Every structure is written in C-alpha cells, then in structure tokens.
Amino acid sequence: MKRVNVGLIGCGMISGIYLKNLTQVFNHVVNVTACADLVTELAKKRAEEFNVPAACTVDELLADPEIEIVLNLTAPAVHAAINLKALQAGKHVYTEKPFALTREDAHEVLTLAESKGMLVGCAPDTFLGGALQTCRKLIDDGWIGTPYAANATIIMGNAGDGMHPNFHNFFKLGGDPIMDMGPYYLTALVHLLGSVRRVTGSAQQLRQELTIENLKSPRYGDTVPIEAPTNVTAVLDFHSGAVASLQAAKESFGYKPRLEIYGTEGNMTVPDPNFFGPVPGLGSLITIQSRGGETKELPLSHGFTEDSRGIGVADMAYAIRTGRPHRASGRLAEHVLDISLGIFEASTTNQHVPIHTKADRPAPLPLGLKYNQLDS
CATH class of the missing domain: 3.30.360.10 (Dihydrodipicolinate Reductase; domain 2)
Structure with missing residues (x-):
C-alpha cells in the first residue's frame, strides 16, 4: 500500500511523541514530509530531530500538493481555523483535542469536509x-x-x-x-x-x-x-x-x-x-x-499498550487508502464536544441539556492486531 504523506502543523511539546511514533512505528503507512510552526526555529528543530525532509511555513505546507493529511497540533483556540484551512486546501485533517470550542465551528468543519469528500479525525486515540x-x-x-x-x-x-x-x-x-x-x-x-x-x-x-x-x-x-x-x-x-x-x-x-x-x-x-x-x-x-x-x-487481549499516540492518524491513513471508516472520527469528536458544552450549559441553565449529535461506537480492533495490520 502506498504510504500517506503527512504534514504537521504545531511543533510544541506534544509533537515529539507524534513524530516519534509516526516516523518509527507507523511509518509503514504514513510518511511525515514536513513540519510547520509560527516559530520557524521550532519547526526546524523537530524536522532535524526526526529526519523530516522539510521545515516550512503553514502556508507552504498547505500548498504542498503531495501532502494528504494535515496533523493539527496547534493551540485549542485555533484548531477549527487550521482545520478549515487544511480542508480548503484539499487535505484530510487530524487534529488534537478539543475538536473545536463551539458547536458551530465543529459543524462548519464537518460540513466542509463532507462537501469535499475529505476525512476529519481527532484525538484522543487512547481508546485504540x-x-x-x-x-x-x-x-x-x-x-x-x-x-x-x-x-x-x-x-x-x-x-x-x-x-x-x-x-x-x-x-x-x-x-x-x-x-x-x-x-x-x-x-x-x-x-x-x-x-x-x-x-x-x-x-x-x-x-x-x-x-x-x-x-x-x-x-x-x-x-x-x-x-x-x-x-x-x-x-x-x-x-x-x-x-x-x-x-x-x-x-x-x-x-x-x-x-x-x-x-x-x-x-x-x-x-x-x-x-x-x-x-x-x-x-x-x-x-x-x-x-x-x-x-x-x-490480562490484556489487545496490543498497543505503550504510548501509541498517532495510532488514530495511522488508522485514518488506512481508511483513506481502503475506503473503510476510520475510528477516531470527527463525528465522534463532535459528539464529545457537544457533551462537554452541554455540561457547561446545564450548569448555567439549571436543567438537563439534550445532546443532539450522535456517534456510533467505533469499530473495535481485531484480536492479535499488530502495528502493520491497522487496515483490519
């Protein structure tokens, strides 16, 4: 299977474990080709540390026609904005949590993705x-x-x-x-x-x-x-x-x-x-x-017990190549956001708040799955 090219935006602390796993554990399915950050030195440092070919600006990364997935590790306040820019550039996107800070932003991201036939994924992927x-x-x-x-x-x-x-x-x-x-x-x-x-x-x-x-x-x-x-x-x-x-x-x-x-x-x-x-x-x-x-x-019946952050990206990459649903999906993240905001609203209004979004339970991983079998 041809590997899926990934470009990472946001080279802060959390980017280290993502880059380690995507370049050393899940590199049979993804290929990290570029790092970008508002602070150019951070992007260069991460690129050198993990042998990523390019360190560039956000706009340069989004303009690269070879990049298929944008991994968004920016601050929560700009998650939705970066996701929208990535989708508008024709990229699938996988973002750190929270998916967005408002329901309206989450809906806009998912609506744009569906209109363009693109996938959206979101942390956490620890449930995998x-x-x-x-x-x-x-x-x-x-x-x-x-x-x-x-x-x-x-x-x-x-x-x-x-x-x-x-x-x-x-x-x-x-x-x-x-x-x-x-x-x-x-x-x-x-x-x-x-x-x-x-x-x-x-x-x-x-x-x-x-x-x-x-x-x-x-x-x-x-x-x-x-x-x-x-x-x-x-x-x-x-x-x-x-x-x-x-x-x-x-x-x-x-x-x-x-x-x-x-x-x-x-x-x-x-x-x-x-x-x-x-x-x-x-x-x-x-x-x-x-x-x-x-x-x-x-005892545990399944693997991936070490810090496997990035498995959601790898699972989405397989979904892109095979056409099957991915597990750490935008719809799941939207539902979690809806629950979170509903809790805040309930505290303010002194009542139960209905949750209008719905997400199917993600498909479980098969028994005996190994790092190179996420297409199952």
Missing part, C-alpha cells in the same frame, strides 16, 4: 490502546452483563507551577478539565457504552486568578486570569439506558484517575483512559468483580 480495547471486548462478550452505570473521576494539578511553556492555556476554555482531560474519559465512555442523549451538571471555580509562586518558573510572580471552570461534576444519560457520573477538576495537586463500569452481572475497573495501557499506580489492572463477589484480574 490495549487497555480500553480489552475492556470493550469484555463488555461486548458479556462479562459484566448489561452495563447500567459508570463512575469516572479525574482530579489533577492546574499547571500553577508555571513550568509548562504555555501554562496559561490551561486556565482558558480548551485547557479546562472538561475540554482538556475530559475527552479521554468521555471518548472512553462512548467507546464502551455508546452515545449520550442528555447531560446535566455543575461547573465551578474557586479562584478568578492565580499567582505563580514557583521560584523556578520564568513567570514567577506573574498573576494570570482563570477564564474557565476548574471543577466540574456531571451526569450523563446514554441512549442505551446507562447513566454515568463524571468528576473532573484542576483545583489541587497530584493526579487521581478512576473509571468503573457497573453491569448486571459484574463490575469492571478500567485503567486510566489517559493512557494506552495499564500504568502502575494509576488503575494498572483490569479487574472484574462478579455477582458472587469474586474478583478477577484479567
């Missing part, structure tokens, strides 16, 4: 990892009976130490707990339980601004505004009849993830959806407690 694929198979095979409820918790630090080069983005919409970390959990829940039909919830924040007190930070002493909710609790009603609770907060230090699925015949503890495989100390095992109280620790 060994942990969540194994959980999916266990649920589909009836290990816990009919799932009727879920409980998801993600408590994390707020980047208040000022060490991340773009730490201020974590205090804006898109860097908040629901739009930043929420997509890992919401995508996992849709992958396991199906589409959400309505939501309610409360979105709060303790402070309106934060002063950097870390002496090691180059921004020590600076005060930055907090522009988005930092503590969110939600209830999700699924079309299947299941109900889930979600707690997501960036008000403290440390990292505390938890995801459990409850079924009529057993309960399942799911490894942290922020990762592709189990991580020691962070819900490292898949455990099922049966109706009789017996607890089993189960």
Whole structure:
C-alpha cells in the first residue's frame, strides 16, 4: 500500500511523541514530509530531530500538493481555523483535542469536509490502546452483563507551577478539565457504552486568578486570569439506558484517575483512559468483580499498550487508502464536544441539556492486531 504523506502543523511539546511514533512505528503507512510552526526555529528543530525532509511555513505546507493529511497540533483556540484551512486546501485533517470550542465551528468543519469528500479525525486515540480495547471486548462478550452505570473521576494539578511553556492555556476554555482531560474519559465512555442523549451538571471555580509562586518558573510572580471552570461534576444519560457520573477538576495537586463500569452481572475497573495501557499506580489492572463477589484480574487481549499516540492518524491513513471508516472520527469528536458544552450549559441553565449529535461506537480492533495490520 502506498504510504500517506503527512504534514504537521504545531511543533510544541506534544509533537515529539507524534513524530516519534509516526516516523518509527507507523511509518509503514504514513510518511511525515514536513513540519510547520509560527516559530520557524521550532519547526526546524523537530524536522532535524526526526529526519523530516522539510521545515516550512503553514502556508507552504498547505500548498504542498503531495501532502494528504494535515496533523493539527496547534493551540485549542485555533484548531477549527487550521482545520478549515487544511480542508480548503484539499487535505484530510487530524487534529488534537478539543475538536473545536463551539458547536458551530465543529459543524462548519464537518460540513466542509463532507462537501469535499475529505476525512476529519481527532484525538484522543487512547481508546485504540490495549487497555480500553480489552475492556470493550469484555463488555461486548458479556462479562459484566448489561452495563447500567459508570463512575469516572479525574482530579489533577492546574499547571500553577508555571513550568509548562504555555501554562496559561490551561486556565482558558480548551485547557479546562472538561475540554482538556475530559475527552479521554468521555471518548472512553462512548467507546464502551455508546452515545449520550442528555447531560446535566455543575461547573465551578474557586479562584478568578492565580499567582505563580514557583521560584523556578520564568513567570514567577506573574498573576494570570482563570477564564474557565476548574471543577466540574456531571451526569450523563446514554441512549442505551446507562447513566454515568463524571468528576473532573484542576483545583489541587497530584493526579487521581478512576473509571468503573457497573453491569448486571459484574463490575469492571478500567485503567486510566489517559493512557494506552495499564500504568502502575494509576488503575494498572483490569479487574472484574462478579455477582458472587469474586474478583478477577484479567490480562490484556489487545496490543498497543505503550504510548501509541498517532495510532488514530495511522488508522485514518488506512481508511483513506481502503475506503473503510476510520475510528477516531470527527463525528465522534463532535459528539464529545457537544457533551462537554452541554455540561457547561446545564450548569448555567439549571436543567438537563439534550445532546443532539450522535456517534456510533467505533469499530473495535481485531484480536492479535499488530502495528502493520491497522487496515483490519
């Protein structure tokens, strides 16, 4: 199969793992030919680090007729704008989450893509990892009976130490707990339980601004505004009849993830959806407690347990060549965005908010799949 040429826009911190995997693990299906960034030096640095042939401007990358997929790793506020430019240039696009910051922007991107016959994909692709694929198979095979409820918790630090080069983005919409970390959990829940039909919830924040007190930070002493909710609790009603609770907060230090699925015949503890495989100390095992109280620790049935970020790009590349649907799709990302914004609206309006988008559960990966078999 002829490899699909990829051009990357946005050479910040997250680009390293994408480039590593796309050039060393998934290079049988994709070929990264160019890096672009507003800061030319960053693009050159990444291109040299991963032997990418070209470092160029965004406009030069979009004008390259050989590039088929644009990988958009820019800041959340410009995701939709870059996606639209890529589609207008005749490129398929795969973007980091969040898919957009408004429903209108998400709809515009998908409408343009469909009118041009182009594919749109979006992170996270961790649901394609060994942990969540194994959980999916266990649920589909009836290990816990009919799932009727879920409980998801993600408590994390707020980047208040000022060490991340773009730490201020974590205090804006898109860097908040629901739009930043929420997509890992919401995508996992849709992958396991199906589409959400309505939501309610409360979105709060303790402070309106934060002063950097870390002496090691180059921004020590600076005060930055907090522009988005930092503590969110939600209830999700699924079309299947299941109900889930979600707690997501960036008000403290440390990292505390938890995801459990409850079924009529057993309960399942799911490894942290922020990762592709189990991580020691962070819900490292898949455990099922049966109706009789017996607890089993189960091995993984699927691969891709290391940090396989970029598998969604590779899967979309196969879809381009074969014509089959891709899994980390724009429609799935739009649904996750709709849920996220619905939670904020519910907090403002004091009521349930219907979710009008819908996404099919992505097709599971077959058993025994290897890195060069994503076309299955």
